[in-house]
Amino acid sequence: MTGRVAEYEPRQIEAKWQKVWEEQDAFDAKDCDSSRPKYYLLEMLPYPSGTLHMGHMRNYTIGDAVARYKRMRGFNVLHPMGWDAFGLPAENAAIKNQTHPREWTNANIAEFRRVLRRFGFSYDWRREISTCDPGYYRWNQWFFLRMLEKGIAYRKKSKVNWCPQCETVLANEQVIDGFCWRHEDTQVESKELEQWFWRITQYADKLLDDMKTLAGGWPERVLAMQRNWIGKSRGTRIRFEVAQMDGMSFEVFTTRVDTIYGASALVLSPGHPQVNQLLDGVPGRAWMEGQLKTLRQKSTKVADVATAEKEGFFTGRFAVNPFSGENLPIWVANFVLAEYGTGALMAVPAHDERDYEFAEKYQLPVKMVIQPAHAAPLRADQFSEAYTEYGRVVNSGPYNGLTSEEAIARMTADAQSKGFGFGETTFRLKDWGISRQRYWGTPIPVIYCDKDGIVAVPDDQLPVRLPEEVKLTGQGKSPLASDPQFVNTTCPKCGGPARRETDTMDTFVDSSWYFYRYTDPHNEKAPFDKEIVKYWFTIDQYVGGITHAILHLLYSRFFCKVMRDLGLVQHDEPIARLFTQGMVQKGGVAMSKSRGNVVGAVEMAEKYGADTGRVYTLFAAPPEKDLEWSEEAIEGSSRFLNKVYRLVAKHAERLREMPFDSSKQTDMATASAKEKILVRRTHQTLKRVTNDFETRWHFNTSVSSLMELLNEIQAQEPLDVDVSPLIVKRALCAFVLMLSPMAPHIAEELWEMLGQSGGLSKEKWPEYREDLTKEEQIEIPVQINGRLRGKVLVSDGISDDETTELALKDARIAALLDGKQVVKTVVVPKKLVNIVMR
């Protein structure tokens, strides 16, 4: 045919088209364009540290394939990128390298940006944001002030993790099994500090309820994790008076008030604030103090707490069961959490596993008050474990015979009317502590004045800038406190001397609303324009890792609800659909710098080309599954693109001038056999790939469909005999268009080689035609008793009876059926025949 064919040079092609895209602003999204449907596609913004590896790239490749597909489908696509630029690693790196966190961060951002461009992701770069810019974080401060006005932001003393070696507060993530991450032999202490909190608990119910609207769009396991985290629990609060101590009482929270007649003790947490008062004047007090101290000092390691043996002591005091009037001994025990419920509980050994275990050890009575509703009754002498199911209430005075549900309702109502209790809902979720004693974050915009107390920084003084010249030592308290120029200020109210807040905000604040800023990134008067947000929101599709299933995604939902209450947005949920992609692993574990198993994105792109990297990450596994990186398997994707390039290059010359109109299709009545194959295979592939993009995103099968189509086209060689050039051109153009979301650079190059102009970013996705996917003749399997015994060729419109007849006539089938009785035949049209014989 033609002479020597040029070789596929990914580096050259990729640079060429990236430049073209940039010059054409090919991926700019147009605000408030009502002529097209909008599509907001978002990938989680990276923390710019270390190197971008293939784990990042997988996330962006999945997103980019969808973004490009949606554009071809006629959507106005918003596909932005930015940097989660505040955070501890920058500060630590700065201390280590004697640089400024901003320098370190900016260098990383520059590198990340370069690598993302090297992969040709179709971002609207005009909208790039960086959370460490004062132009961004001033809006963190602005939101903080609005929350302060609303009472959502408040200050209280709270326990923090404190390392006595570092002399600083540690984030929960920096506490490893109760020890400091930098001092493996130093136990982290608990210390009380004044901290700023955001009242996320005020939205607990809403956060839980609104998850109903996310069902279907969010992975069930993410919803399950959030549900678990919020931890809603409905129950009853009951007050127990202490016998012979006037006015002293304890409240307990229980979800099973129906078991209260079976209570055999009242148990307090060692951390309960009233323990000391209770022990006043009790004989043996000194011994008890010792016991208390031991219980309180027990390891706080998570693993230990869960498996620790139950221990406790009897206080010598008694509480009165308000339902039965019975006196219950008051105990203090390690298994009662101070932070949950009321820090006290009623122990019902017969119907709670933990209480049973405790009662066994300390010989407390086990009183059965619930019997199974449908199974055989429990017998006291055969009781070996707690019965925790609902059932029918017994031995409970006036409540006997009720079901658990009825008893809970009745007893809660009675407690309320008699004044010793009420129905209550508790949550595991706690308010969000946002104070960090760190430098590299958003300064909290508050001033402390001796005269006026806590004073908000006025809006017109925002942003409160991070001072650039601060000495970072990693020691002591908040770094900002060591900068007198920053700390000392004047009170906005009285003008007198005052001090600035020296803590900064948790970096999760930055990422809780960043996706709103993309819609209007340069606005200096507001965090964003309401109308523009209204146009773009909600986010149609969010793509990111499962690691953020709780914190980031819960905080973002909370922020949205606060913003709605502030009148800034009108929607209840910011993200309609969430896709969590699997990790990229090497040697069975996630890629990470510390493990030294990182495959750098740049190295990968230089060796094989960005398109090959993209195709491989899509092909190697379905996107939600973890993917084991294989240097050998990537060769397959490289070979595939090389083959595609050679095929198109071989035929491009003679097809270049051929006019091509994708809306016109071949007349199958006059087509040759080869032409029919080309047309049908093309439309079959179009159908499969379109389905993959529209439904479950299994791009691995999209790539394999294209590989099969490529093989089919090659099998029809020579393509200049018995095939009209127009049909070859249509097949190749459809191929290139289908490839373009996944391997955009080579697709652009081939498109140009085929004589098509204007670039692919303006092209439409090719529609398949159902009738053109149909084969004239189909080979279907013939089974006897469900076992494959032969095959017959049937034509498209054949009836079931005709199919059966054909199958029975098949020589091999006939031989097997000889002398046997056919009981029944099953025909699945165009799929299969099954003959049941005896």
Place this chain on the structure above:
RNA sequence: GCCCGGGUGGCGGAAUGGCAUACGCGGGGGACUUAAAAUCCCUUGCCCUCACGGGCGUGCGGGUUCGAAUCCCGCCCCGGGCACCA
């Protein structure tokens, strides 16, 4: 303990009630080449058989069905999340 995933060739995976192992990697054989690389062709689940052919086979055991990797019941194993939450 509870909740969510998952278990298919040597490997990544395909098939979601209808031909198990598509596509790719790896392996074996061949063509081209002085040679190598690249490329192309053939082959590749296990067992029996010279062969034709047959049997087995989707973690295990049952069930439903003309037909099960797929649906149902009961287990086992692996991964992840939560975990003394009253």
